Amino acid sequence: MDKLRSMEVMVAVVEAGSFAAAADQLEISGVMVGKHIRQLEEHLGARLLARSTRRQSLTEVGSAFYEDCRRVLEQVRWAESAVERSRAAPQGLLRISAPVTLGNQVIAPLVAQFLQQHTQVRVDLQLTDGVADLTGEGVDAAIRIGRVVDESLVARPLRPYCMVIAAAPAYLRTHGKPRRPADLAQHVCLSHSVWQRRVEWTLDDGGEGVQWPANARLVCNHGDGLRHAALAGLGLVMQPEVLLAEDLAEGRLLPLLQDCLPPPRPVHLVYASDRRPLPKLARFVEHVVQALGAPPMPPAAAARPLRRHLRVGTGRGSLRPKV
Structure with missing residues (x-):
């Protein structure tokens, strides 16, 4: 036996x-x-x-x-x-967990770069909007959006997670532009199903908080599905900057209500603190922090939306990986 x-x-x-x-x-x-x-x-x-x-x-x-x-x-x-x-060269299997949209748009390209640099490492990348149990699921590192409350984890701050409101030019020609969050009630809005269960993004309407309309015409559990609907001119979409950045840069979508956006949320790369990181994990942490690392947001910055133009690539504040 x-x-x-x-x-x-x-x-x-x-x-x-x-x-x-x-x-x-x-x-x-x-x-x-x-x-x-x-x-x-x-x-x-x-x-x-x-x-x-x-x-x-x-x-x-x-x-x-x-x-x-x-x-x-x-x-x-x-x-x-x-x-x-005891080995200097990173090798072996590395298990990584990341949120679906951020993982697909940002972390997956970084993983590909990492594997090209470290040929003896294998990666199991799990994209899920659930919170991975690092110990119970055998995960080496995870990307998490929001505050990290588990004191047993090392949390390396990354650039904050920013939302964008946008619509296709064709939709705006027909329906006009909303001037303030209260106008959203008169527009066709597209919503992520997760928001109705555990996440709320609050817009700033002259000092008052306004929630994204609950009676959305289209509800989808995947951001890219909402993006395609917005590109087709179906309605207004609020999604992460990393998902819409290229469409905004190319003019396929136009940004709206930029002074009313929800405050950015902190992002961290977390891993267990009760053991010395293996070379494969230590190198991966260095790789991600070098590409996306940022100091923690001061309370004042976290409490207000970013007022800036969206950029694709490695501009300041962008969560796009360096290539």
Whole structure:
């Protein structure tokens, strides 16, 4: 019996939610997953998982054993990484998590540059608007928008995340331009579905806060879908600068209400502080900070919108990577 492998299988079953999902994750058969769990239960003389026809759940003993397995496997990974820490050249697999829009527009190009410079490194880049659990999901580093409240993480500040309101010239010729946020109620607005659940962007209307209209004609869960709708002249869009910058620079979209934009939000590159970064992680952090690094925003700057022209490339305040 390979105890460590069986413990790894146990952890995978709990975190993946099923034998089948764990089998896919570990690239073994479902039968083999069941065999590992049975061997553990026979060896320990205790039931770890309460199984039914539809699902399985942890027993009280299984819950305690799962937590111990996680700690043991983390210690094993730490011991194995000692060899890699002694090497000067970055190598091995680097797992990175980033928000979808920022990751697609900015982080993915930076990852490509990084891989061209470090040929022995492999990267698993996960684009998700969820907050990755660095320890639980085995993520080496993550890009996060907003304040970082987890004191166990090292947080390197990057350039702030700025929003832009824009519309196609064809839409504006037909409907005119909004002069203040209150005018949005008379316009066709396009909205991101996430805003209705956990994110609100507030516009400044002469000192009063105005929310983006909730009765949007089009709601989409992906910014690029909203961008295409705006380019087609469907309505007004509020999206990150990094997504719309090239369309604005080329005149395909025109900026609106620039003095009323929501305050920029801080962006950080975060990674665990309880271990010395491996060369692959240390070099990646240097790479990202060199391209996007910025000092933390002072409170006064964070409280007001940016009044500036949008730029593509490496201009000040841009979150576009250096190429």
